[in-house]
Amino acid sequence: MLTTATTAMTATAPPLTSPGAHTGWLQQLATCQEGEDICQQVFDWTHNQTAADAADIAIGKPLAIIALVALALLIRWVLFKLVNRVVKRAEAGVLPDRLSDRFASANATRRVQRAKTMGDLLKSVLTGILIAVFGTMILDQVGVNIAPIIASAGIVGIALGFGAQSLVKDFLSGVFMIFEDQYGVGDVINLGEASGTVEAVSLRVTRLRDVNGTVWYVPNGEILRVGNMSQNWSRAVVDVTVGYREDLGKVITTLRDAAHDLWEDEDFKGIIIEEPEVTGVETLGPESVSVRVMVKTEPMEQWKVARELRSRIKARFDHEGISIPVTQRVQWQDEAHAGT
Numbered sequence: 001m002l003t004t005a006t007t008a009m010t011a012t013a014p015p016l017t018s019p020g021a022h023t024g025w026l027q028q029l030a031t032c033q034e035g036e037d038i039c040q041q042v043f044d045w046t047h048n049q050t051a052a053d054a055a056d057i058a059i060g061k062p063l064a065i066i067a068l069v070a071l072a073l074l075i076r077w078v079l080f081k082l083v084n085r086v087v088k089r090a091e092a093g094v095l096p097d098r099l100s101d102r103f104a105s106a107n108a109t110r111r112v113q114r115a116k117t118m119g120d121l122l123k124s125v126l127t128g129i130l131i132a133v134f135g136t137m138i139l140d141q142v143g144v145n146i147a148p149i150i151a152s153a154g155i156v157g158i159a160l161g162f163g164a165q166s167l168v169k170d171f172l173s174g175v176f177m178i179f180e181d182q183y184g185v186g187d188v189i190n191l192g193e194a195s196g197t198v199e200a201v202s203l204r205v206t207r208l209r210d211v212n213g214t215v216w217y218v219p220n221g222e223i224l225r226v227g228n229m230s231q232n233w234s235r236a237v238v239d240v241t242v243g244y245r246e247d248l249g250k251v252i253t254t255l256r257d258a259a260h261d262l263w264e265d266e267d268f269k270g271i272i273i274e275e276p277e278v279t280g281v282e283t284l285g286p287e288s289v290s291v292r293v294m295v296k297t298e299p300m301e302q303w304k305v306a307r308e309l310r311s312r313i314k315a316r317f318d319h320e321g322i323s324i325p326v327t328q329r330v331q332w333q334d335e336a337h338a339g340t
Helices: 002-012 019-030 037-046 049-092 101-142 147-163 165-180 248-264 302-320
Strands: 188-190 195-201 205-209 215-219 234-242 277-284 289-297
Touching: 049 101, 049 165, 101 147, 101 165, 165 195, 234 248, 234 302, 248 277, 248 289, 248 302, 289 302
Parallel strands: none
Antiparallel strands: 188 195, 195 205, 205 215, 234 289, 277 289
């Protein structure tokens, strides 16, 4: 091995007039570090270490930096393409829109805005990561010692991992929640202990107000399940109780007629999506029989439709002589103590 290395250096070395010149040339050759191909090439041509160092600084370093920048831009372009594809899928939504034109347009507009917002956020995060990684590599090419930088980044990562676990959990939950369009501002949702109308949604916390006016702030990472009562479409469910003495056939026919009249009402043409359905007897209670009516409505309109349907059912029952049972109480009296 030593013989081969000596032969290679002899082939590129200048004519030597003394042993001191040979030693000086070896020292000059050693200054071109591993990987500095331009430095070594220029030194082979000129046998001048100063020219080799100058060529490495003027040509080698800029070329390395340009290559790193080009690689970073290529990776950024590929990642942005993937983000745009995900954003387009998010704009299409998880569930199809089976709404009227007014509600479908509003729902699609909100979904597009939220998807673009998340797309811009992801692009900013990816750009920051690429700048940090390739910026460190460029500093290494310039000659800056990056060991302290990497060590500092590791310490910061460990600190964030232990000290900000809940914050990271909230952030990631908020990202997936927005991408999947689980709920948005104006929706009525049930989060378990808190339910109401959503007033604001961020990546960390969701703010909603219940029917009593109480404002709830719920961290996104603490949300285990979400019940959305106003997404795409809603349903008004009305259970009507009648006495055991009533004719159930007549009751069901009366309910079906009342619901059909509501379906044909011009004031509810754009609110009720499908013709109401009377499912029949639901429960047999100790004092009454329960019959269910279901009406499919536009989002946020189920309560209005249910109130109107109950009012019409009450009027129809009064007209048909169908009574809604009332709670009855039976009292027993001991005859032995009647006089007392």
